Amino acid sequence: MTDGGSAAGGGLPVAGSSWLRRAAFRLVRLDWRAFTAMLVLNALASAAGLAGPWLLGRIIDDVRDGAGVATVDRLALALLGFALAQFVLTRHAARVGHRFGERTLARIREEYTDRVLALPVGVVERAGAGDLTMRGTADVAAVGAMLRGAGPDVLIAVVQAAFVVGAVVTLDPLLGGCGVLGLAGIWFAARWYLRRAVPAYLAEGAANSQLAEQLAATSAGARTVEALGLGPRRLETCQEAIDRCRETRTRTLSLRSVLFPIVDVSYAIPVVAVLLAGGVLLGQGSVSLGTVVAAALYLRQLSQPLDVILLNLELLQSSAASFARVEGAGLAPRADRDASAPEPADDRLEVSGVRYAYDDGPDVLHGVDLTVRPGERLAVVGPSGAGKTTLGRLLAGMDVPRSGSVTVGRVPVAGLDPARLRERVMLVTQEHHMFLGTVRDNLRIAAPEATDDEFRAALAAVGADWMDELPDGLDTEPGQESERLDGAQVQQLALARVVLADPHTLILDEATAMLDPRTARRTERALAAVLAGRTVIAIAHRLQTAHDADRVAVLQDGRLTELGTHDELVAAGGTYAALWHSWHGGGGYA
Numbered sequence: 001m002t003d004g005g006s007a008a009g010g011g012l013p014v015a016g017s018s019w020l021r022r023a024a025f026r027l028v029r030l031d032w033r034a035f036t037a038m039l040v041l042n043a044l045a046s047a048a049g050l051a052g053p054w055l056l057g058r059i060i061d062d063v064r065d066g067a068g069v070a071t072v073d074r075l076a077l078a079l080l081g082f083a084l085a086q087f088v089l090t091r092h093a094a095r096v097g098h099r100f101g102e103r104t105l106a107r108i109r110e111e112y113t114d115r116v117l118a119l120p121v122g123v124v125e126r127a128g129a130g131d132l133t134m135r136g137t138a139d140v141a142a143v144g145a146m147l148r149g150a151g152p153d154v155l156i157a158v159v160q161a162a163f164v165v166g167a168v169v170t171l172d173p174l175l176g177g178c179g180v181l182g183l184a185g186i187w188f189a190a191r192w193y194l195r196r197a198v199p200a201y202l203a204e205g206a207a208n209s210q211l212a213e214q215l216a217a218t219s220a221g222a223r224t225v226e227a228l229g230l231g232p233r234r235l236e237t238c239q240e241a242i243d244r245c246r247e248t249r250t251r252t253l254s255l256r257s258v259l260f261p262i263v264d265v266s267y268a269i270p271v272v273a274v275l276l277a278g279g280v281l282l283g284q285g286s287v288s289l290g291t292v293v294a295a296a297l298y299l300r301q302l303s304q305p306l307d308v309i310l311l312n313l314e315l316l317q318s319s320a321a322s323f324a325r326v327e328g329a330g331l332a333p334r335a336d337r338d339a340s341a342p343e344p345a346d347d348r349l350e351v352s353g354v355r356y357a358y359d360d361g362p363d364v365l366h367g368v369d370l371t372v373r374p375g376e377r378l379a380v381v382g383p384s385g386a387g388k389t390t391l392g393r394l395l396a397g398m399d400v401p402r403s404g405s406v407t408v409g410r411v412p413v414a415g416l417d418p419a420r421l422r423e424r425v426m427l428v429t430q431e432h433h434m435f436l437g438t439v440r441d442n443l444r445i446a447a448p449e450a451t452d453d454e455f456r457a458a459l460a461a462v463g464a465d466w467m468d469e470l471p472d473g474l475d476t477e478p479g480q481e482s483e484r485l486d487g488a489q490v491q492q493l494a495l496a497r498v499v500l501a502d503p504h505t506l507i508l509d510e511a512t513a514m515l516d517p518r519t520a521r522r523t524e525r526a527l528a529a530v531l532a533g534r535t536v537i538a539i540a541h542r543l544q545t546a547h548d549a550d551r552v553a554v555l556q557d558g559r560l561t562e563l564g565t566h567d568e569l570v571a572a573g574g575t576y577a578a579l580w581h582s583w584h585g586g587g588g589y590a
């Protein structure tokens, strides 16, 4: 793990130790009153706990010096009083601690959600639903478990241990020194464990995410897997992910199986050291029996907070790894959307000197310049892999160019906040999505303020006449089994969203190319209604689209090689003309 953070492949980064420290301090600062109260109450509870062994030592020494029952009763009563005070203070400290934990967890959850929502679409796509979900659920839950339990418990234990060590050293520095030296074994065992545990738990978290990713991808693409007979391959991949989970889990378990036996044996060492040294000092008459007993009891008492610390080390380690993954979302590049960005001057889309590369890969666009005139229909054609879809995503503000600019009315499209961008430019693809919720919820995404009448008008505009047959109208939840919508209906719903958002420019990634003919016909009718009166940039997989367009842009190997009307390009006799002739002659077009 680096200091700032690290990312694996296209995945989200993982925060480094310095980032985590800063994040933890920031969270504590935000609720510093509760945090301080927790510390003070725990310190008081620990101080009350120290009275027990000291009073017992006093009882022994006083009885040896011939004190009567009354003295013992008085000391025993004091012992009970301190035990009660410790109980009350500990409970109160735990309550304050839990409240602090819950509030902090809520902050972490909210920040994670905000950060994920601020990620550029491209980053979200490449990170994968499995990783994002895992971080937002299992990882946040692990951090929550730490804040609710392990965190406060360890904090209390550290305060207690510090007080106990302080007390034993104050009681008799020589005896205290022997006891502290006896703790060295635990110290070395804990260091050995911690060094190995952090990478081991990070590897375990990554393996769990990978497994979730594979399972999510397999279930999401179940039909494709079945149709193409990919079952055995998917099983093999999932099996590999499961094996990796098992390996990483075995590693963390084996680390614990070394740590705990060593620690159990090590607890006896400081007590034995104090008793041996105490025997010698007692013989010399430099300490009393009560002091030796009190020191031995203190060191015995030390095993309790140390146990809490060590037992929770695993949880602390795994939750630190989880926290690093949750915080990692803050290290990913943000979609620099700015609500205060200037209003675009007009509807002109301008692509200027655009270069783009996916992650750390080579450039797939090499300096593209293009101006789209308001109201025109521009078809973008070119061989498979030429960069058409990439250009479409840049025009829609879904990705940001590596260099150069994509602007609408002289304002970078990717800088506009989603609500304003949606009013200007929208991308329509074949991937349509049905969100959980009612038909109204699905439409409201595009126009939060629209009325039911406007929703119905938008559905009517795209020919969604099936709407009238839905049992609860706009309140129907199409996700339910009985109300499942077919591909064309979901596509119509997506197009109704476009009507509601009413953008001046549509980028069409050949929305009907891969649909079955019946669905395509219905969708095309709906699409025609949506396209009317707008600027349209069609990423054309069929040359008929190019033929019908006002202008055609030819993209080859990430470069714009030809631009003009269909007739001009055919007359020019270049690549487009060759494509056109071969398609027209029945040769087809990718």
Ligand SMILES: Nc1ncnc2c1ncn2[C@@H]1O[C@H](COP(=O)(O)OP(=O)(O)OP(=O)(O)O)[C@@H](O)[C@H]1O
Residues within 6 Å of the ligand: 358, 361, 364, 382, 383, 384, 385, 386, 387, 388, 389, 390, 391, 590
């Ligand atoms: N998510 C991605 N990660 C990495 N490389 C990508 C990604 N998407 C596309 N590419 C690469 O970028 C280049 C341009 O791809 P793009 O999909 O934009 O081409 P295209 O012209 O739309 O192709 P097609 O007609 O097949 O859809 C190709 O070399 C492709 O392999």
